[in-house]
Amino acid sequence: MRAPDSPTEQPLLELDNLRVNFHTATGIVRAVRGLSFTLGRERLGIVGESGSGKSMTGRAILDLIPHPGEVQADKLVYRGQNLLTMDKGSRRKLRGRHISMVMQDPKFSLNPVKTVGEQIAEAYRVHHKASSREAKERSLTMLEAVQIREPARVYDLYPHEVSGGMGQRVMIAMMLIAEPDILIADEPTSALDVTVQLQVLKILDDLVTSRGMGLIFISHDLHLVQSFCDRVIVMYGGKAMETLPAAELADESARAHRHPYTLGLLDCLPDLDHRKDKLATLKRDPAWLA
Amino acid sequence: MNTNPAIIVEKLNVSFGDSHVVKDLSFSVASGESYGIVGESGSGKSTVLRVLAGLNREWGGDVTILGSKQPKVRDKAFYRAVQMVFQDPYGSLHPKKTVDDTLAEPLAIHGIEDAEARIERAMKDVGLPNSFRFRFPHQLSGGQRQRVAIARALVLEPRILLLDEPTSALDVSIQAEVLNLLQALRKERNLTYILVSHDLAVVAHMCERLLVMQFGRGVEEMTAETLAARSPQTAYAQQLLVASEGFRRQTA
Numbered sequence: 001m002r003a004p005d006s007p008t009e010q011p012l013l014e015l016d017n018l019r020v021n022f023h024t025a026t027g028i029v030r031a032v033r034g035l036s037f038t039l040g041r042e043r044l045g046i047v048g049e050s051g052s053g054k055s056m057t058g059r060a061i062l063d064l065i066p067h068p069g070e071v072q073a074d075k076l077v078y079r080g081q082n083l084l085t086m087d088k089g090s091r092r093k094l095r096g097r098h099i100s101m102v103m104q105d106p107k108f109s110l111n112p113v114k115t116v117g118e119q120i121a122e123a124y125r126v127h128h129k130a131s132s133r134e135a136k137e138r139s140l141t142m143l144e145a146v147q148i149r150e151p152a153r154v155y156d157l158y159p160h161e162v163s164g165g166m167g168q169r170v171m172i173a174m175m176l177i178a179e180p181d182i183l184i185a186d187e188p189t190s191a192l193d194v195t196v197q198l199q200v201l202k203i204l205d206d207l208v209t210s211r212g213m214g215l216i217f218i219s220h221d222l223h224l225v226q227s228f229c230d231r232v233i234v235m236y237g238g239k240a241m242e243t244l245p246a247a248e249l250a251d252e253s254a255r256a257h258r259h260p261y262t263l264g265l266l267d268c269l270p271d272l273d274h275r276k277d278k279l280a281t282l283k284r285d286p287a288w289l290a
Numbered sequence: 291m292n293t294n295p296a297i298i299v300e301k302l303n304v305s306f307g308d309s310h311v312v313k314d315l316s317f318s319v320a321s322g323e324s325y326g327i328v329g330e331s332g333s334g335k336s337t338v339l340r341v342l343a344g345l346n347r348e349w350g351g352d353v354t355i356l357g358s359k360q361p362k363v364r365d366k367a368f369y370r371a372v373q374m375v376f377q378d379p380y381g382s383l384h385p386k387k388t389v390d391d392t393l394a395e396p397l398a399i400h401g402i403e404d405a406e407a408r409i410e411r412a413m414k415d416v417g418l419p420n421s422f423r424f425r426f427p428h429q430l431s432g433g434q435r436q437r438v439a440i441a442r443a444l445v446l447e448p449r450i451l452l453l454d455e456p457t458s459a460l461d462v463s464i465q466a467e468v469l470n471l472l473q474a475l476r477k478e479r480n481l482t483y484i485l486v487s488h489d490l491a492v493v494a495h496m497c498e499r500l501l502v503m504q505f506g507r508g509v510e511e512m513t514a515e516t517l518a519a520r521s522p523q524t525a526y527a528q529q530l531l532v533a534s535e536g537f538r539r540q541t542a
Contacts, residue, residue, distance in 0.1 A: 049461040050432070164331070193330035193488065194533040201537045220461065227536030268466035270495035272518050278470050279495070282463035 012182055012214040013039040013061065013099075016075035020056045020238075023068045031056040031069070033238040033289075039182065041212045043205070045229030045246060047219055047265075053238035054218045058184040061216075062101055063091045079181070097127040100175040104187040106167025110159040116170045117143070117155030120177055127178045142173040146203050165196035172203060183207075184216045189224070201228055222265055226250050234262045237289045261288060295354075296321040296450055296482040297342065302351035304337050304506075311337050312349075313506040321449075324476060324483040326493035326500030326514075328530070334506040335486045339452050342484065343374045356449065370400055373443035377455040379435035383427040389413075389438050390423040393445050400446060412441040416471060433464035440471065453485045457492065469496060490534045494518055502527045 020032040032053040037044070046054045060071045063083075076083040078099065083091065103109040111119055120142060121135035130138070136155070143151035146169040159167060168188060175183060185204065189197040205228070208215050219225050225232055226249040234241045242259040255263060264282040297319040304312040312334040319325040327335045340346040342353065344364035353360045356371055376382040383392060393412060397405040413420055416437040427435055436456065443451055456472070457465040469492065476483060487493050493500050494514045502509045502522070510524045522528055 049463060194530065195330065198533055198537060205537070205539065222462070223536045227538065265462060268463050270466075270469065270489075270491040272491050272494050272520075275495065275514075275518060278473070279466035281466050281470065 009040070010079060011038040011040050012079060014075055014077040015039075015061070016073060018057065018060060018071070018073040018076065020053065020060050020065055021070050021072070023070065031238055032060065035233075035235070035238070035240050037233060037240070037243065039214045039216060041208070041214050042231065043208055043215045043217055043229040045217045045219060045225035045232040046235060047222055047225050047232060048235035049220060049265075051237075052235040054235050055186050056238075057235075058101060058186050058216060058218055061182075061184060062095050062099060063088070064095075064101075096123065096175075096180070097178045098180050099182040099184065100178065100180040101184040101186060102168075102171050102175050102188045105191050106159065106162075106164060106171050107191075109171060110167060112159050115156050115158055116162060116167075117157075120155075120170065120174045123174045124177045138177060139173070142177045143170070145176070146170075146173045147199065148173075165192050165200065168192060168196075168200055169203065172200070176207065179211070180213070182214045182216065184218070186218045187220070188217075190219070190221070197224075222249065222269065234259065234265070236261050236284075239289060241288060260285065294321045295319060296323070296356055297325075297484070298352070298354040299338070299342070300352040300354075302338065302341065302349060302353065304334070304341060304346065304349045306348075311506050312341075315351075315503075315506070315508050317501055317508065317511065319482060319484060321482055322476075322480050323499070324485060324497045326497035327484065327486045327503060328488060328490060328493050328500055329503035330488065330530075332505075333503040335503050336454055338503075339374070339454050339484060339486050343372065343452050344368065345374075366400060369396075370446050371448050372450045372452065373446060373448040374452040374454065375436075375439050375443050375456050378459050379432055379439050380427075380459065382439055383435055385427055388424050388426055389418075389430075389441075392438060392442055393423075396442065396446050402446075408445055408447075412445040415444060415475065416441045431464075432460050433467060436460060436464075436468055437471070440468075440475075444475070447479075448481070450482045450484075453483060455487055456485070458487065458489065465492075472496065490517065490531060502530065 016036045018032055018035045022029040022031060035057060046057060048054045056065065059065050065071055073084060078094065110116065117139050120139040124130060124135045124138050140151045140155060143154055148154050148166065148169055154162065162170065189200050192200060204215060207213050217225065217229055226246050229246040231243060232246045232249060233243045241261045248254045267280040268282055270279060295318040300316050302312055302315040315338065327338060329335045337346060341349050347362045390409065393409045394405055397408060402408065409423065410420060413423060418434065418437050430438065457468050460468060475481060485493060485496050494517045497514055499511065499513050500517065501511045504526050510522055510527045512522055516522060520531055522531060
């Protein structure tokens with residue numbers, strides 16, 4: 001499968017003590033409170049409930065935190081380049097070209113008045129000097145790469161003419177055409193049916209394997225993350241509760257080592273194999289956030 | 291159990307213009323039973339629920355609910371017996387009405403006298419403190435909103451609840467609370483449920499029997515045990531089951 005990371009290889013992304021604060025009229029809302037991780041050429045899952053800060057983490061890496069948010073960190077380094085001291089213009093050049101993000105819902109993230117093909121070609125021409133014909137050719141290849149059967153036909157469709165699964169593939173094509181090193185996928189399959197979901201995951205998986213991309217996969221779906229990712233960060237209230245190999249999530253014998261929050265999340269899912277009269281509910285401990 | 295069916299659907303057909311979205315669908319649900327309908331988007335599962343609830347007035351076939359054949363337009367008595375809970379608690383509550391207004395409205399429509407006592411009871415049943423009655427939806431969390439939506443359905447003391455993806459907009463921990471609440475209410479009041487969901491594990495947890503739909507047709511009806519034993523008969527049901535177990539990397 002994947003070539004294991006050699007220990008000497010520089011990580012794609014290093015993050016130390018990331019904090020995202022929103023200064024609001026009623027006080028400071030701390031969305032992310034001191035998150036640290038490094039990303040190699042791997043599939044890193046971030047799971048958590050709504051409000052756990054998982055999406056904000058992805059946005060902070062891309063410098064996409066809206067006003068009045070502020071990002072602080074002790075270290076935020078992309079392949080040796082310090083992102084904290086970098087000016088807005090350079091961050092912008094990095095964004096989309098080297099680090100890019102797939103959003104949750106294609107219905108709201110594609111431009112409704114441009115054909116999907118034009119949008120993909122535009123993404124390419126923003127980052128590369130290319131003629132429009134060359135950009136179109138690249139876009140068609142990309143549409144094919146995300147397994148769209150008739151790329152030439154789909155190129156001329158508007159977003160409202162494509163299905164949810166196809167829209168999501170178009171977004172992935174758009175994000176990948178610049179060949180980024182890091183792809184942040186924020187709930188890329190939550191709006192999709194299970195069978196389509198698996199096709200989209202397969203595409204992402206192939207890209208990590210074949211291109212050596214680093215993938216940050218943000219999701220609320222524990223089953224999915226467990227089966228898809230290499231490593232998982234479990235977030236709660238803006239903090240990482242624990243980081244663990246994804247395979248250990250399902251490992252019953254490793255339960256004793258798990259964080260109570262992780263166990264709580266696992267236990268409150270209905271399970272086909274173990275039918276219970278009553279589902280366990282999650283008990284939150286304020287000490288987790290201390 | 292099937293001696294006294296609460297809901298009988300026979301040869302139900304629904305078309306919107308040229309698209310035929312429900313095709314010759316038949317099933318029956320016993321009184322006190324919980325029946326699941328699963329399928330992917332566009333399979334027609336929500337449309338079936340909307341027909342049963344009287345929200346969709348263009349359909350063909352026979353629908354018998356609590357022993358009486360249903361006309362296209364339902365009367366008031368029907369809505370006292372059958373209530374629906376919608377998917378999105380952010381969209382299904384009036385943003386400018388307090389919880390109290392929301393719960394009082396169905397009672398006013400049906401001219402029920404003891405509104406105060408009924409609202410208090412409904413709030414208690416769904417586990418919300420009485421002080422929440424004077425909050426607006428934006429002052430509630432997603433789980434609390436869905437509890438209000440359930441309370442609104444319960445306030446008329448219906449016998450049948452139609453549940454359209456009641457937990458798919460909620461976090462898993464909140465989902466567990468809402469599912470537990472629905473289970474407890476059903477036991478306590480001997481309610482009949484039809485639960486529409488795309489989540490097989492949720493349906494297996496909540497329902498005794500379920501129907502798999504694809505392209506508007508009922509593909510297979512099975513018991514929750516069959517599902518848990520992973521032995522559905524049809525290829526499509528098998529495929530759904532495999533897909534719901536998460537991602538599998540081909541070791542090729």
